[in-house]
Amino acid sequence: MEDSPPDRQQDAATPLPRGLYIGDNGQATLRQGDIDMAFSQTDPDDHGGLCWSLSHFHAPGSGRELEVGGSRGTDYVFTQIPLAGGFEAEMTCGTRVTGARAGLISPGAPLMHFRFHASENRGFGVEASLDAVERWFGKDVPPAIRAMLDNAGRGSFHQPVALPDYLLQTLKAALANTRPLRDRLVESAALLVLSHQLEVQAEEGALAGTVPAEIRAAHEAQALMEAAGAQPPGPAALAAMLGLPVRRLAQAYREVYGQSLLQGAEQLRLVRAQDALLEGQAIKTIAADLGYSSVSNFTSAFRRRTGLPPRRWRELQARGAR
Secondary structure, eight states, X not given: OOOOOGGGOOOTTSOSOEEEEEOTTSEEEEEETTEEEEEEXXXXXXXXXXXXXXXXXXXXXXXXXXXXXXXXXXXEEEEEEEEESOEEEEETTSOEEEGGGOOEEEOSSSEEEEEESSSEEEEEEEEEEHHHHHHHHTTOOOHHHHHHHHTTTTSOXXXXXXXXXXXXXXXXXXXXXXXXXXXXXXXXXXXXHHHHHHHHHHHHHHHXXXXXXXXXXXXXXXXXXXXXXXXXXXXXXXHHHHTSOHHHHHHHHHHHHSSOHHHHHHHHHHHHHHHHHHTTXXXXXXXXXXXXXXXXXXXXHHHHHHSSOHXXXXXXXXXXXX
């Protein structure tokens, strides 16, 4: 485990952001004042160019910031998934990334500036070397993927996409597994997640010549639901705002995000519910704020997403933090 190298060390009195430096071994820790963070990544050479990471960031309050850099190059693509809390990040080029729609990223420089939404944050990252991505596609590399690979090292690339809920649940189930093949299950889930992001990017290029307006509308619908806060607009309202028939918008949204508009809205609401639970808000208040008709309806929806009722989920998160 190693902390920031000498040229990135910061005095304890220096205002945030603090710096975390990831060494060649893919391990790093940071313990300064009230900040506690750990990062651990598998070795890509052991998995054919694919690797995954787990990170933990704890600091009282929200809005805390951290710069993460490393000695690795930029010859890889990755995505980052918040498991608890949430984040916003800014790449060196100025491109902004949100945890809810991190999507596919190819960094232009090994440095990102993170801002965390909650005091307790955990994340899962998965990446693959560019050589591995090219091998996966073989001779038939889609034009959109080829353009991304050819641009490596010349600048950053970011394709914001929300992760479908079924993939998130598959990942969480794999991480929660305690049996001998747990790491194999996690690796399989990581491959599914990254493959989905690559497929979305490939489809963007394939669909761009046929229905570009509808694909853009799907992304705009996601942005509108995120901006709406606790109660996202429904399919009919979104279609009216974007000037498309509901059926066409719903079809484009499913092609891009792998789920229905209603499922996308539900996913956003329950992500906000998890943040509110971690902040200590009352379950009854959360249910009302998110537009559920009763606490029992909220509990049922939350259990479908996480496998646990809200109170038990919060207890486990608190126990893990301790």
